[in-house]
Amino acid sequence: xxxxxxxxxxxxxxxxxxxxxxxxxxxxxxxxxxxxxxxxxxxxxxxxxxxxxxxxxxxxxxxxxxxxxxxxxxxxxxxxxxxxxxxxxxxxxxxxxxxxxxxxxxxxxxxxxxxxxxxxxxxxxxxxxxxxxxxxxxxxxxxxxxxxxxxxxxxxxxxxxxx
Amino acid sequence: xxxxxxxxxxxxxxxxxxxxxxxxxxxxxxxxxxxxxxxxxxxxxxxxxxxxxxxxxxxxxxxxxxxxxxxxxxxxxxxxxxxxxxxxxxxxxxxxxxxxxxxxxxxxxxxxxxxxxxxxxxxxxxxxxxxxxxxxxxxxxxxxxxxxxxxxxxxxxxxxxxxxxxxxxxxxxxxxxxxxxxxxxxxxxxxxxxxxxxxxxxxxxxxxxxxxxxxxxxxxxxxxxxxxxxxxxxxxxxxxxxxxxxxxxxxxxxxxxxxxxxxxxxxxxxxxxxxxxxxxxxxxxxxxxxxxxxxxxxxxxxxxxxxxxxxxxxxxxxxxxxxxxxxxxxxxxxxxxxxxxxxxxxxxxxxxxxxxxxxxxxx
Numbered sequence: 001x002x003x004x005x006x007x008x009x010x011x012x013x014x015x016x017x018x019x020x021x022x023x024x025x026x027x028x029x030x031x032x033x034x035x036x037x038x039x040x041x042x043x044x045x046x047x048x049x050x051x052x053x054x055x056x057x058x059x060x061x062x063x064x065x066x067x068x069x070x071x072x073x074x075x076x077x078x079x080x081x082x083x084x085x086x087x088x089x090x091x092x093x094x095x096x097x098x099x100x101x102x103x104x105x106x107x108x109x110x111x112x113x114x115x116x117x118x119x120x121x122x123x124x125x126x127x128x129x130x131x132x133x134x135x136x137x138x139x140x141x142x143x144x145x146x147x148x149x150x151x152x153x154x155x156x157x158x159x160x161x162x163x
Numbered sequence: 164x165x166x167x168x169x170x171x172x173x174x175x176x177x178x179x180x181x182x183x184x185x186x187x188x189x190x191x192x193x194x195x196x197x198x199x200x201x202x203x204x205x206x207x208x209x210x211x212x213x214x215x216x217x218x219x220x221x222x223x224x225x226x227x228x229x230x231x232x233x234x235x236x237x238x239x240x241x242x243x244x245x246x247x248x249x250x251x252x253x254x255x256x257x258x259x260x261x262x263x264x265x266x267x268x269x270x271x272x273x274x275x276x277x278x279x280x281x282x283x284x285x286x287x288x289x290x291x292x293x294x295x296x297x298x299x300x301x302x303x304x305x306x307x308x309x310x311x312x313x314x315x316x317x318x319x320x321x322x323x324x325x326x327x328x329x330x331x332x333x334x335x336x337x338x339x340x341x342x343x344x345x346x347x348x349x350x351x352x353x354x355x356x357x358x359x360x361x362x363x364x365x366x367x368x369x370x371x372x373x374x375x376x377x378x379x380x381x382x383x384x385x386x387x388x389x390x391x392x393x394x395x396x397x398x399x400x401x402x403x404x405x406x407x408x409x410x411x412x413x414x415x416x417x418x419x420x421x422x423x424x425x426x427x428x429x430x431x432x433x434x435x436x437x438x439x440x441x442x443x444x445x446x447x448x449x450x451x452x453x454x455x456x457x458x459x460x461x462x463x464x465x466x467x468x469x470x471x472x473x474x475x476x477x478x479x480x481x482x483x484x485x486x487x488x489x490x491x492x493x494x495x496x497x498x499x500x501x502x503x504x505x506x507x508x509x510x511x512x513x514x515x516x517x518x519x520x521x522x523x524x525x526x
Contacts, residue, residue, distance in 0.1 A: 056384070058381070058399060062382075067271055067273055068271060069271060069272055069293055071265075071270065071271065074262065074265055074270070074329075075265065075266070077329070077333065078265055078266065078329060081328070081329070081332050085332045085333065085335070085336040086336065087333075087336040087337045087338075090333035090334075090336055090337060091337075091387060091388045091511060093259070093329075093333065094258065094293070094295045094511055094512060095293045096293060096294045096295050096510075096511075096512040096514060097295075097387050097511065097512045099382075099512060099514075100382065100387045100511070100512030100513045100514065101387060103382040103383075103384045103513060104384050104385065104386070104387070104513065106384075107384050108382060108384055109381055109382055109383070109384050109395060109396065109399060110381065110382065111379070111380040111381065111382070112294075112380065112382045112512065112513070112514055113292065113294050113301060113380060113514075114292075114293050114294055114512075115290055115291060115292060115293065116271065116272045116273045116276075116290075116291035116293050117273055117288065117290060117291070118271075118273040118274070118276070118277050118288050118289075119273075119288075121288065124288065124290070127309075127312065127314070128290065128305075130312065131305070131308035131309060131311075131312050132308070134308050134311060134312075135379065135403075136403075137379075137403065
């Protein structure tokens, strides 16, 4: 495996500001939760300038890891339950939605998966990525530790890895 | 060392049966635990679901963890392996875990997974596969891959889901629930029911038992909460697992069959595109509802037992075909001869999963 490029987005970064500066033409961004916004923006930075970027492909996987899963959006949906339960918040109470958002944006029809670990463990993540390359179609993967503890406190590191 | 990954033990706990074989018998006889609830979990609206009546828990463990442990214990007893070995790993499949305790305690799925693994004195950090409704299929595929990597002697894949106001209110807000027992693939289907269950499989490289022969996960790249109109991801996952396998050898396809308009139609299109309209298809959601993180494992275990008995399990709730493709939906239990089946699931985030199970090839 070869790590081609890595992007990190520090906690407390203005995601709307980063979006306006680097993307600016994808209004779906505004309905995303913080986890999806982060995964989306990190991938945008990661793939900046890649040739043939939006052409449909099945050979690239999206594999995301965290400890917190969707707990931040879980709290937002739980709050909405007291008043008017929000279907749009509910959809984001799944840790894998961010992988789906990345797949939709980039037209990836390969594997997308989300994993939850007790703590960040570089070796363990490397093993899971290697195992994902057992898929006979997968040639590259977007791999990230995107752990959102609150709307301002997170760790976000996303890499492009080739088999 | 053989490259054949097999199920060497399984267990299940469902509202219709306290074990995998009792659950199978109940489904075979067409029983269901779906019923309507009012005021349950503090939900404002009534709902139909399949819930456990007995809600005992082990001291120090949540109800979800307790049922996961019971299912895992049954599977481990059958497999006769030592779960405390450093060469054994645990994989947990759950979508919302202990979500009902949100705000009171740490509800990270990793905390539950660690508690379940520690119950069996397992020393390794478990991994949680949280891939929406395909989590069970994805967890089994993860188990298979871990074994093929050669690092592990056995992987215990456990799926468990309990219901809560959080989940039920969420599905109600999406208007995805039926007010009556669900009707997979039926013309009158109008939504899904939610369910509770736990199921576990012990996987190992072995020359005996059911082989988990292949698996794939594919994204629709279409919509985060609606399936593809062309069944894109489901078809691609199916095509992958059948790439070196003749469809005539399949006894049946156990579909996701949630009984929502969109899911069942999407699966019908996917099955037609994969050249499988002649293969019997069933869905078990009419017995258990949608058991979320447990579904992929539970439905695979029931399908193994059915295939061994030469039986395609009935699709409870189905009477008149209501999808645009000519599927052979199994309304009643029927006999079959094949020694292999496919398990399908699809979920939010555009994910689709397929597993191929095969009996035979034992040496």
